[in-house]
Amino acid sequence: MYSFQSPFGVIDYDWHEGMCHQLTLQQSLMNHAQHDDPVSRWLTAYFAGKSLPLPVLASSKTDFQGKLRCGLCAIQYGEVKTYGTLAKELNTAPRALGQALGANPLPIIIPCHRVVAANDLGGFHYGLAWKKALLDFEAR
């Protein structure tokens, strides 16, 4: 487990065997060592407003979450979709999407913050502060 210092808080991530298994968004201080690997490089680029090819990511647990991941990757930087719209594209229900997004172990890299509710921001597993900060950041 390593830590990455982002402008909005610390991001802990699990990197071993050449792939990324999980990301955890913290609000606390750094509690693990920094490390130079594809994940930290990707995050550095992201917060600098650039884009890099995705690191190798652990495969999702369920089939549905796999489909969801594809749907999410289709959302461009700075673009936003609602749970409802995305649900229609994946032939599922909005509620199911929310459930799956919350279970997503790879926030930010899989842009689960680019999905908002119809008339609202929606929710965010690691706290709305992160979602707001990320959306605000991407809006520029």
Next chain:
DNA sequence: TCAAAGATACCGT
């Protein structure tokens, strides 16, 4: 197996 809980949406009043 079944019941319950989600980061929802929509329609009626």
Next chain:
DNA sequence: ACGGTATCTTTGA
């Protein structure tokens, strides 16, 4: 504006 209902996937008992 508020409340109830529709809807789908996961997870725990």
